[in-house]
Structures are given as C-alpha cells and as structure tokens.
Amino acid sequence: MLGCRSTLVAAFAAALGLAAGSFTTIAHAGLLDDAAGLAIVGGGDARDRVSFRLASVVDGDVCMSGGFVGSSSFVIGDITAVDPQPAALRLRSASVLLGDLVTGGGAVRAVPRRATLPGLTVVRVPGGRRVAKRDGSGDYDTTGIDARVEACRLAQASIVTAAAELREMEGVADAGRISVPSRQSRVVTAPIPGRLNVVDVSRVTVGQNAALVLDGGGDADTVFVLRSAGRVRTRFGGTIGLTGELRAENVIVLSGGACNAGQASHGAGTLLCPDSRISMHPGALWTGALLGGRQVEIGAGASVAAISFTGQ
Numbered sequence: 001m002l003g004c005r006s007t008l009v010a011a012f013a014a015a016l017g018l019a020a021g022s023f024t025t026i027a028h029a030g031l032l033d034d035a036a037g038l039a040i041v042g043g044g045d046a047r048d049r050v051s052f053r054l055a056s057v058v059d060g061d062v063c064m065s066g067g068f069v070g071s072s073s074f075v076i077g078d079i080t081a082v083d084p085q086p087a088a089l090r091l092r093s094a095s096v097l098l099g100d101l102v103t104g105g106g107a108v109r110a111v112p113r114r115a116t117l118p119g120l121t122v123v124r125v126p127g128g129r130r131v132a133k134r135d136g137s138g139d140y141d142t143t144g145i146d147a148r149v150e151a152c153r154l155a156q157a158s159i160v161t162a163a164a165e166l167r168e169m170e171g172v173a174d175a176g177r178i179s180v181p182s183r184q185s186r187v188v189t190a191p192i193p194g195r196l197n198v199v200d201v202s203r204v205t206v207g208q209n210a211a212l213v214l215d216g217g218g219d220a221d222t223v224f225v226l227r228s229a230g231r232v233r234t235r236f237g238g239t240i241g242l243t244g245e246l247r248a249e250n251v252i253v254l255s256g257g258a259c260n261a262g263q264a265s266h267g268a269g270t271l272l273c274p275d276s277r278i279s280m281h282p283g284a285l286w287t288g289a290l291l292g293g294r295q296v297e298i299g300a301g302a303s304v305a306a307i308s309f310t311g312q
Contacts, residue, residue: 038060039306040296041289052075056301059076073092079102172197193219226253228255256275271290273292282301286303288309
C-alpha cells in the first residue's frame with residue numbers, strides 16, 4: 001500500500017499444526033500466512049458483508065466479499081472486495097480511505113464527491129479489463145488486480161482451515177463456562193507460562209463494566225488460545241484484557257458461535273469467529289485482528305487497531 005498510513009501491520013505467521021500434547025510456542029508452519037497483515041477478514045459468501053458504520057476507524061487492511069464504508073469513517077489501509085455482487089461496495093459521504101480500493105467484481109457504487117480517496121482506486125469491471133482511477137492522477141499498472149483478489153480469497157479460506165486445526169489441538173486446561181458478573185472481574189492464567197496454552201471454555205460472557213483478564217504468567221513468550229465452544233460476548237463497557245506480560249500478538253480467542261463486542265467495550269488479540277458474525281457495537285475498541293467466516297460489522301464510533309498474531 002501507499003506510504004500514507006501511519007503504521008504497518010506485521011506479517012501474520014501462525015503455525016497451528018502442532019501434534020497433540022506438544023506444548024511449545026506456536027511455530028511458523030504458515031497456516032494463517034494467507035491472512036498476513038489483515039485487520040479484518042469477512043466471510044467468503046457473496047452475501048457476507050463487512051460494514052463500517054458512522055465514524056468508525058480501522059487501522060489496517062481489509063478483505064471482504066462486499067460491504068460499505070459509512071459516513072465519516074476512516075480506513076488507514078487497503079480494502080479488497082472479492083466479489084461485491086449482489087451487495088455491492090459502497091462508500092458513503094465524507095468517508096476516508098488511505099489506501100487502495102480493489103474489487104474483483106467491479107460493483108463500486110455510490111462513491112460521493114465528499115469521499116476522500118487519495119490512494120489508488122482500482123475497479124475491475126465484470127467481463128472486461130477496464131479500470132477507473134477516481135483521483136484523476138493518470139495511468140497506473142493494473143497487472144496486480146487479479147493477484148490481490150486471489151490473495152483475499154485465500155485469506156478467507158484460511159480462517160476455516162485455521163479454526164479446524166485449533167479445534168484439534170489438545171487443551172491444557174478447562175475453565176468451564178466464563179460468565180463475569182457486572183462490575184466484577186475474573187482472571188484466567190496460562191498453566192504453562194512461556195509456552196502454548198490452549199484453554200477450553202464452554203462460552204464467554206463478560207458483563208457490564210466487567211473484565212475477563214488473560215494472564216500470561218509473567219512470561220512475554222506465553223501463547224494463549226482461549227477456545228470457546230459457544231459464543232464470545234462482552235456487554236456495555238466489558239473488557240477482555242491482558243496481564244502478566246501477555247501480548248496481544250500472542251493471543252487467539254476462538255469462538256464456536258457469534259462474537260459480540262458490546263458498546264464501549266475493549267478487547268485484545270486475534271478474534272477468530274469462523275462460523276458466525278462478528279459485531280463491534282458503537283464505541284467498542286479492539287486491539288488485534290478480526291477474522292470472521294460470515295458478516296463483520298464495525299459499529300458507529302468503534303475502532304480496530306490491527307496487531308497480527310505471531311505466536312512467538
């Protein structure tokens with residue numbers, strides 16, 4: 001992408017092919033390399049959309065099938081839309097995209113004059129090779145369009161593969177059902193600091209202004225996979241926080257159901273939701289990556305600051 005963005009997302013490297021019982025840090029086998037550097041990935045079905053509501057902010061690249069960027073929203077990265085049909089790809093008034101806009105289907109609609117697109121805008125028209133440059137700055141190389149679209153498709157497919165591998169891994173602990181009452185907190189500590197920890201839960205609910213805290217045990221090399229059989233949900237002001245030297249780039253939260261970040265809630269790590277939608281409600285903040293197998297909705301005033309999973 002162009003040099004206009006303030007931060008670059010580190011390359012995704014997640015190796016999830018460990019044998020059962022091999023409790024080391026996740027090595028680099030490349031299972032999620034196809035999702036390298038992406039802040040948000042939406043589902044591969046043409047009906048699955050990634051939606052940015054009013055005044056939302058995303059610092060990172062986005063891969064989707066289709067969707068829209070809402071009024072006054074700000075995307076510091078590239079957007080690649082594999083096939084916007086039938087939902088199309090829409091940019092609303094006063095939206096800002098500091099990067100490339102690439103589509104495989106060419107259905108880019110409702111790009112208002114008040115939208116700011118200082119980067120390359122590349123539109124692939126169905127049945128043809130024509131492209132459109134919306135900033136009027138002249139010709140450019142179009143040979144990379146197909147490669148970008150194919151890379152997005154591979155990223156979408158890798159979510160399903162990664163989730164299947166994670167579900168086959170042997171867990172080191174079972175924390176049962178996590179339900180943190182309003183204004184209270186619960187700490188779940190990695191049993192083996194400095195190594196890979198797959199902790200099973202039946203579901204996660206963090207109440208209003210409550211906190212679920214994942215503890216790395218004082219070792220910055222701890223890799224924490226919170227593997228939920230059911231949904232993962234935070235209510236208003238709820239937090240999924242990290243302590244004990246645990247880093248967001250070493251955390252995966254895997255959900256077997258829907259993923260909902262409540263209004264004004266905070267979370268960190270890679271949120272992997274392969275079977276259902278991801279919903280970031282108004283004012284929510286997520287520090288990490290959102291990888292969804294269905295729709296992804298970023299609510300009004302919500303923010304995503306991309307940090308890639310490294311597993312080191």
